[in-house]
Every structure is written in structure tokens, then in C-alpha cells.
Amino acid sequence: MxxxxxxQPWSLGLxxxxxxxxxxxxxxxxxxAPPTTAPATAAPHKDPSRPERGNYVVNSSNGTVCLLASMGLQLNITFSSLSQNKTVQDVVNIQPNVTKSSGSCDADSASLQLITDAEKTNLTFYFSLNTTSNKYHLSGVLLSAARPDMKAVYVHNNSLDYLRGTLGYSYMCREEQTLIVVPTLSINTFQVQVQPFGLTGKQFGAAEExxxxxxxxxxxxxxxxxxxxxxxxxxxxxxxxxxxxxxxxxxx
Incomplete structure (x- = not known):
């Protein structure tokens, strides 16, 4: 027979x-697949390692905590080099152990100021709250810096729209993201959790990812x-x- x-059924299946x-x-x-980007025209610098995550607190005038932030920060700065006599690009990590934090809080605005004495760097974040929708966002960034080889840098943009959250909740993003402030300055953020409004104690509210x-x-x-x-x-x-x-x- x-x-x-x-x-053979197994052959067909395989x-x-x-x-x-x-x-x-x-x-x-x-x-x-990552998107294709145009090469930078500024002189390249070796990128530093991943920045350390810092924890920052702002107290209101009555002593209560009104802003909490926990994040790693990395600055991408394009500036005029005095020694090289040309425009260069540098990547600088904000180091929490040598950074002083302060700020202020109002009903619909708040700020977080980070000052690094060694680098003579002042980095300030401004947050705004829409009291109608109860939504907040990062609305502005100011940076002033004066390093030995750097022509003094001053950058200010108060028309940003990043780190959007809801009143009473914290904004969280574990992934690295880049906040473009102006063409000569962008900020890489790592493991961000921030809450500038609606805090009920010294802990973050529930996170919105x-x-x-x-x-x-x-x-x-x-x-x-x-x-x-x-x-x-x-x-x-x-x-x-x-x-x-x-x-x-x-x-x-």
C-alpha cells in the first residue's frame, strides 16, 4: 500500500x-528606527555621562512646600569660545551636590531656580497654572552662564509649553526628553517628576505619565x-x- x-503539516506551519x-x-x-537628523555645524564636544538625578524643594512664604522636582538635567549650549575665537557647542551636566535651589510660588505661577557657583550658572524654570482648566505647564526658562572660556550667555524664553500636568497631580517622565528653549540652548531631562502646584504635603501627588x-x-x-x-x-x-x-x- x-x-x-x-x-507535511509541520513543514507548512514552520x-x-x-x-x-x-x-x-x-x-x-x-x-x-530613529529619525535622520542633520549634522550639527558647531564644533563637537564629547558628551558627559548621564546626569545625576537631583531633588529640589521650594517653600512658600509661610514655610510650606509649594514645589517639588526630581530630575537629571543636561544643558546643550552653543556659545562663543574666547580661546578658540569661534562658536562651539558644549554639553554640561547640572550636578546636584554643588547646586543650590530656591524659587517662589504664587496662585498661578511658580519658579525653580538652580544656581551652580563653580560654573556661574543660573538656570530658572517658570511654571504657569490655568485656573480655568486646572492645567499647568513649564512656560519659561532662563539661563545665564559665565565660564572662563565663554562669552557671557543669557537666554530667556517665556513662551514654552512643556511638562504639562493637572493641578494636584505630578508630571512624570522616565524617558529622556529634550526641551528646546532657543536654537542655542536645549535641555535634556532624565527621570523627571515635578509638581509646582497643588501639593498637600512633602510628597508628590499621583503621577501623570x-x-x-x-x-x-x-x-x-x-x-x-x-x-x-x-x-x-x-x-x-x-x-x-x-x-x-x-x-x-x-x-x-
Whole structure:
């Protein structure tokens, strides 16, 4: 008795799995590929290591905590170098252990001032609260710096819209993000949690996570769902192939 036309179901399933797996890999690679950016025209400097996370507190006039911030900060500054007589770009970490913090709080505005004596750097964040919508955001940044090889730098932009949160809640973003202040200054933030309004004690309110964190959590879910779909497709292919293999048996 001879078997003719038998189809191996496991072979069909394996082929489908390999093809679909390759397609999924290419799709995910395209989705997470970093965007192409134009090279900087300023002279490059070696980037420092990841900045240390600092904890900063601002007290109101009556002594209660009115602003809390915890974050790592890195400045990307373009300035005129006195020794090189040209424009250069530098990356500077804000070091919490040599940084003094202060600030102020009002009903609809708050500020956090960070001063580093060694670098003669004054970095101030300004927050605004919309009392109608109960939403707050980082509305301004001021930077003044005077280092030995630097022509004095003064930057101020009060029309920003970053770190958006809700009154009574803290804003949180674990992922690194870049806040563009002006073309010559941007700030890299790391593991940010900040609350400039609605504090009820010395602890952050419930956190509202940024879109970057939500996207980072979404990727494993998508990958898991895709792999589950592949397993289901392979199982169906196996069952169909097995059924066809029995139908293809002929007796001679």
C-alpha cells in the first residue's frame, strides 16, 4: 500500500511562521528606527555621562512646600569660545551636590531656580497654572552662564509649553526628553517628576505619565499580541495541513 500526495503539516506551519516572523521583525524595526537628523555645524564636544538625578524643594512664604522636582538635567549650549575665537557647542551636566535651589510660588505661577557657583550658572524654570482648566505647564526658562572660556550667555524664553500636568497631580517622565528653549540652548531631562502646584504635603501627588513612557509600555504589548497571533496562525496552518494530508492519501 503506497501513500501519494501527502502534505507535511509541520513543514507548512514552520514556513508560515518564518515568513510572518520576518515580516513582523522588519515592521517593528521600521517603526522604532530613529529619525535622520542633520549634522550639527558647531564644533563637537564629547558628551558627559548621564546626569545625576537631583531633588529640589521650594517653600512658600509661610514655610510650606509649594514645589517639588526630581530630575537629571543636561544643558546643550552653543556659545562663543574666547580661546578658540569661534562658536562651539558644549554639553554640561547640572550636578546636584554643588547646586543650590530656591524659587517662589504664587496662585498661578511658580519658579525653580538652580544656581551652580563653580560654573556661574543660573538656570530658572517658570511654571504657569490655568485656573480655568486646572492645567499647568513649564512656560519659561532662563539661563545665564559665565565660564572662563565663554562669552557671557543669557537666554530667556517665556513662551514654552512643556511638562504639562493637572493641578494636584505630578508630571512624570522616565524617558529622556529634550526641551528646546532657543536654537542655542536645549535641555535634556532624565527621570523627571515635578509638581509646582497643588501639593498637600512633602510628597508628590499621583503621577501623570508622559506620552513617551506610555509608548514605551505599549511596544511590549504589541509584540506579545503579534507573537500570540503568529502562534495561532501556525496552529491553524498545522490543522489545515493535517486535514489535507489525510485527504491526499491514495491506496494502490
Amino acid at each position: 503506497t501513500q501519494i500526495g501527502a502534505v 514556513t508560515l511562521f518564518v515568513v510572518l516572523g520576518a515580516a513582523l521583525h522588519q515592521g517593528l524595526a521600521a517603526a522604532v 508622559c506620552q513617551l513612557d506610555e509608548d514605551d509600555m505599549l511596544i511590549p504589548i504589541i509584540v506579545g499580541a503579534a507573537l500570540a497571533g503568529l502562534v495561532l496562525i501556525v496552529l491553524l496552518a498545522y490543522l489545515i495541513g493535517r486535514k489535507r494530508s489525510h485527504a491526499g492519501y491514495q491506496t494502490i
